[in-house]
Structure formats: structure tokens, C-alpha cells
Amino acid sequence: TDIRVEVARYRPGQDEEPVFQGYDVPLVADWAVLDGLNYIKDQLDGSLSYRWSCRMGVCGSCGMTVNGEPRLTCGTFLTEFGGGPIRIEPLKGFPVIRDLVVDIDGFLAKLSSVRPWLVREGEELPLSAEYAQTPEQLEAYKQYSMCINCLLCYSACPVYVLDPDFLGPAAIALAQRYNLDSRDMGDRFDVLNQEDAVWGCTFVGECTRVCPKHVDPAEAIQRYKVTAALRSVLPWSRR
Ligand code: FES
Numbered sequence: 411t412d413i414r415v416e417v418a419r420y421r422p423g424q425d426e427e428p429v430f431q432g433y434d435v436p437l438v439a440d441w442a443v444l445d446g447l448n449y450i451k452d453q454l455d456g457s458l459s460y461r462w463s464c465r466m467g468v469c470g471s472c473g474m475t476v477n478g479e480p481r482l483t484c485g486t487f488l489t490e491f492g493g494g495p496i497r498i499e500p501l502k503g504f505p506v507i508r509d510l511v512v513d514i515d516g517f518l519a520k521l522s523s524v525r526p527w528l529v530r531e532g533e534e535l536p537l538s539a540e541y542a543q544t545p546e547q548l549e550a551y552k553q554y555s556m557c558i559n560c561l562l563c564y565s566a567c568p569v570y571v572l573d574p575d576f577l578g579p580a581a582i583a584l585a586q587r588y589n590l591d592s593r594d595m596g597d598r599f600d601v602l603n604q605e606d607a608v609w610g611c612t613f614v615g616e617c618t619r620v621c622p623k624h625v626d627p628a629e630a631i632q633r634y635k636v637t638a639a640l641r642s643v644l645p646w647s648r649r
Pocket of ligand 1: 462463464465466467468469470471472473482483484485
């Protein structure tokens, strides 16, 4: 048995608008949607463009819109869609480079803007210096360190889709990954306490619902709203 897979095809600058192209793909029980795309690419149409790498939910590169939902295509099975058809489009909210490949430069700039590294002040230690942590200290930020930068949370976020300048779920969760790390001495208040950052979030929670790694970015954002609000009355409180 085959399943019909309809894929958005688009070459900006050459095509007026995206069109759906249909392909029949074998409905194999253990094939992910990504396996279906690879079948199309290898057997039917080598011109199809999409990103993928690990095939195991680690690299974060295979995110696409599958029947209207942002999904990791390597973790979404063809059999989830009954008899089909399955519609595959690029992630919403990002400029399309070609077919299913989107431009992630804006997203990468947002990640960089939160200073995603351990900030240390007033010390000159050798690079080999150790900064021991207890399991409890690790637990305080570990959830936020599980992000694979797959962009699903942005594509699901109604604030981001309307306002591309919104700092967005993954970047704020990344900031909290460092804010809550006992080794970090940095301060990201200037970046986070903005209308286009935590205060732009309307707490719809779609980011958390679609996150394949259970990072819970919505919680990260609400938590920093409390931090920022406290700071307005207790200026010395930083975390
Ligand atoms: Fe790496 Fe899907 S291919 S997360």
C-alpha cells in the first residue's frame, strides 16, 4: 500500500508561489515522515530540498509543518495519518530558501543575543579550572539545556508568527539555562526585560505543547517575568 504525500515546492525568485506536488510513498510501518521524504528524493524526485541529519531527534534540523502542525519529521510516523494524504510544508514564520528549507539566521542571532555562555567575573583562572556542581544545582537548569534548536516552538508561537522580532521561546529558555546555572555570574536582564522578549509572551503555551524535548519554554518565560517583576521592587535580586 502507498500513502499520498503532498510536498510544498517553492523556489523564491523563480516561482510565483509555493505549489503542492504529490508523490506516492510506500506505507511502511516503521517509516517516519523523513523516511518518506528520503524515498521521494532517492527514488522519485532528486530535486526536492529539505534538511535532516541524525534521524533520531537529536540534531533538530528536520522540523517541518506536517498536516498543519510543527513536527520533527524523523519522529513522526507515516502510519499516524491513516490513509493520508500527508501535507508537508516548511516551518511557518521563517523565510523559505527552497522547498522545505527555511532561513534560520534570525533565530541564530536571537540565540547569540542572550549571551549563551557561562559568564564569570573578576577572576583569572586557567582554562582547566573546574567548577563543581551538586546534582541539585544541575537539576536547576538541566531541563532548559535539552533544547535541540529545532524551531518548532517558534513556528507554533502566535506571537512570533505575527512579530518576527519577538525574542521567542527557545532563546528565552536558553537564557534561563545560564541564568539558573550556579556557575554563571552573568546578567541578561537588559535582553529579557523587553516588550519584544518576556513581556511579549501572552502565555498561549503552544511552544511547550510542541516541544519534542519537554523543555517547557513557556515556564521559562513566565519564571523570568517573576524575576524581572521582583527586580523592580528589589533591585538587588538577580535570579
Ligand atoms: Fe535530527 Fe530529526 S533528523 S532531529
